[in-house]
Amino acid sequence: MRRAPTDVAETQKRFTRRALLLGGAQIGFMALLGLRMRHLQVDQADQYRLLAEENRINIRLIPPARGEIYDRNGVPVARNVQSYRITIVREDAGDIDSALTRLSSLVELDEDDVNRAVTEMKRSAPFLPVTIADRVSWDEMSRVAVNSPALPGITPEVGLSRTYPLAGDLAHVVGYVGPVSDYDLSKIENPDQLLRIPRFQIGKVGIEAKRETELRGKAGTKRVEVNAVGRVMRELDRREGEAGDDLQLTIDQRLQSYIQLRLGEESAAAVVMDCRNGDLLAVNSSPTFDPNLFVSGISVADYRSLTENKYRPLAAKSVQGTYPPGSTFKMVTALAALEAGLVSAEDTVYCPGHLEVANRRFHCWKRAGHGHMNLQTALRESCDVYFYEIALELGIDKISAMSSKLGLGERFDLPMSGVARGLNPTKDWKQSVRGASWVIGDTVNASIGQGFVLASPLQLAVMTARLASGLELMPRIVKSVNGVEQGIADSASLGLNENNLRHIRRAMFSVSNNRRGTAYGSRVIEDAYRMAGKTGTSQVRNISAAERAKGVFRNKDLPWERRDHALFVNFAPYDDPKIAVAVIVEHGGGGSTAAAPVARDITLQALYEGDPPLSAYPTKDRTRIEAQQKRIREMMPDRQGKRSGDRA
Structure with a gap:
């Protein structure tokens, strides 16, 4: 049957449209494929050539x-x-x-x-x-x-x-x-x-x-x-x-460098703390070492010279070292007794040179005794028997609680290696660690910072700053990060009776400024910067009865390792405390002779922000201090860390 001419024309028209659509799609696809091939072969040719050549x-x-x-x-x-x-x-x-x-x-x-x-x-x-x-x-x-x-x-x-x-x-x-x-x-x-x-x-x-x-x-x-x-x-x-x-x-480099030179080659440590906000202005350990030796890998010979040195230059004694605080702990015992109402500032104790406790004789450092002592004179002259007596009435629990309040036995959160907790002993501690009961002799020893009590120079600086301020100051060493100041925590009150704190501060003032004070020889003459402090001497060995019968050996006659540690803590100025200082000289002997002079020099250097005038020192010391200042000044580094001998 023949199709009508109109149908044939319509069919041809549809076929033509489809052919054009299909052909256009094919051409478009080919064009896109060509563009992609051009992009791969031309634009990214170098990259894919390298990828093809063994992942180059x-x-x-x-x-x-x-x-x-x-x-x-x-x-x-x-x-x-x-x-x-x-x-x-x-x-x-x-x-x-x-x-x-x-x-x-x-x-x-x-x-x-x-x-x-x-x-x-x-x-x-x-x-x-x-x-x-x-x-x-x-x-x-x-x-x-x-x-x-x-x-x-x-x-x-x-x-x-x-x-x-x-x-x-x-x-x-x-x-x-x-x-x-x-x-x-x-x-x-x-x-x-x-x-x-x-x-x-x-x-x-x-x-x-x-x-x-x-x-x-x-x-x-x-x-x-x-x-x-x-x-x-x-x-x-x-x-x-x-x-x-x-x-x-928070460290002041000039003060830090000064202290390092002042300590010299002594095995010693010093900490300077701001009494107003807890900033650590200096944290020194001596002798020291050159950290540049470790950057690329230290030689065996250099490392051996450090590890075999008996003064332990690698140890950060200021925060890692713990020592019996000796008589610097007596403020803790005295303040605990005042707060407990067991003594007043005027109450006296007679010191005959020793105290018999549980069939054992506990000696005062002054063998002839001090006679009648009240709180101020006992701290001023560091009478041991006074503190033995009040500790027997007070008990270790109250002493330990006050010690903790003042920062002893606390591991402070500082970004330094091996920050020590020290030891603030209690009855429970001795039972759990030593497997033994607490005895009355332990309390007597603890009252003067001996026995089980251990503290670091950092903790002693915190203790002193808290006594000076009455605030629960926390040490801080990072001041800012990328220029953003790190917050300083608000320091709460310690909750202690201000009159009791005044008694302790006044007694510490007499240690350094009264002629009978144990640190009078290291006093500050300048009225505006007078300091209040406390000496300490901590035994590292027990003195036997035979030794006492012969007369106790002098420290200088003993091998270095057997000599007593020398300590001194202080704050200044007395009327407006700005800094607290703690110094320990390992096996240095007496705190008044080995540690107090160092602490006095550090205190003046910090307060004057440089060399103090010679008029700040007692007349007898000025010639020596002038020579000392000149020697240290010549060795101080400049802002690039170069010392005078290294400068071109």
Whole structure:
């Protein structure tokens, strides 16, 4: 049957429209395919060519700049300095021995460094760069760069290295950095990939370690193009990391350096605390060490010289060391008795030179006795028997409670290594730790800071600041982070009777300013800066009956390790306390002769913010002090940490 002409025309029209639509779609698809092929083959040709050639694009971590550390006045105490180093990537270098042989013809390589690098390459991923030579000269860097075509996988780099401008002055506070060890990694549950870079440095002790995460920052990344022999051809792109936080400490670098020089080579410690807000102005331990020795890895000889030194230069004695506080603890016993209402400031006790307790004789340091003593005279002349007597009536529980209120036996939350708790003994403590009952003789010993009582210089400084202020001050050592001031907690009142505190302060004033005071020889003459203090001498051995029968040996006649510790605590000015100071000289003998003169010099240096006038000292001391000031002034570092002998 023939179709009508109109139907044929309509069919042809539909067919033509479909053909055009289909053809247009095909052409559009082909056009898109062509554009995509052009994008891949032309625009991204270099990238895909490199991907096709054995994955020749490497992604590498960019270590961030470590945060720097400054003192309260902005003086740098831990800095980053530009340094040159030579690294090697194992997977790009090929034959390691041949690569190192070629490199050694251009740069003098230390055998220990090479062996360490080879060991690190075997233990780390093949694509991680390992440092072969660190802190090389510019000439050596240039020679390696010029010969880089013949040194596949070996790259001269510019990096940052940690340095401590003031050397040992803040070593025990700031600490130091060093290469990451397996032990470091074992302590971290999910270690940052940065820590797996061979020779990457992290904080080992001190603030460097305790604030490691903040100081480290976050890594960046870069993509680099390498050729068939492993040479880096170009950097494709880079994402910078985040630098670590800068920290500002409460420490005053000038005061810290002065104290370090004043302590000299004594085995000693000193702490200076602001009585108004708890800021630690100086935290010193002596002798000290140079933390720069540890940055790249300390030599065996240098490390042995530190560990075998009987004065323990690596120990932060100011916060880690705990010692019997001796007579500096007597303020605790006296204040506890006043608060309990067991004694008044006028009540007297007779001191014949000893006290018989439970068939045992407890001696006073003055064998002939002090006679009748009240609270002020007992503290002024450090009579032991007075405190034995009131402790028997008071009991250890009240003494321990007051000790705790004044900060003893507390581990303060500071970013320093090994901050000690000390020991504030109680009946329960002795039963649980020693498996023995508390006896009355333990209370007698504790009343004068002997027996089981232990305190650090930091705790003694806190105790003194709290006595001076009546506030529950907490020590602080980080002042700001990235310029943002860290909050100071409001210090609550200790809740002690102000009249009782005045009695204690007045007695401490007489220790330093009354002719019969144990620290009168180390007094301050300037009325505006007079100090109130307390001497202490703590025994490190028991004196036998045979020794007493012969006459107690003088400290200077004994081996150094058997001599008594010398202590002194003070606050100043007496009428308006600004600073509290605690000093201990290990095995120094008497607190009045070994520790008090040091504390007096530190106090004046802090209050005058530099060398005090000679008129602040007793006349008999001025010639010696003038020579001492001149010697220390010549050795003081400048703002760059250079001492006079090092300056050009």
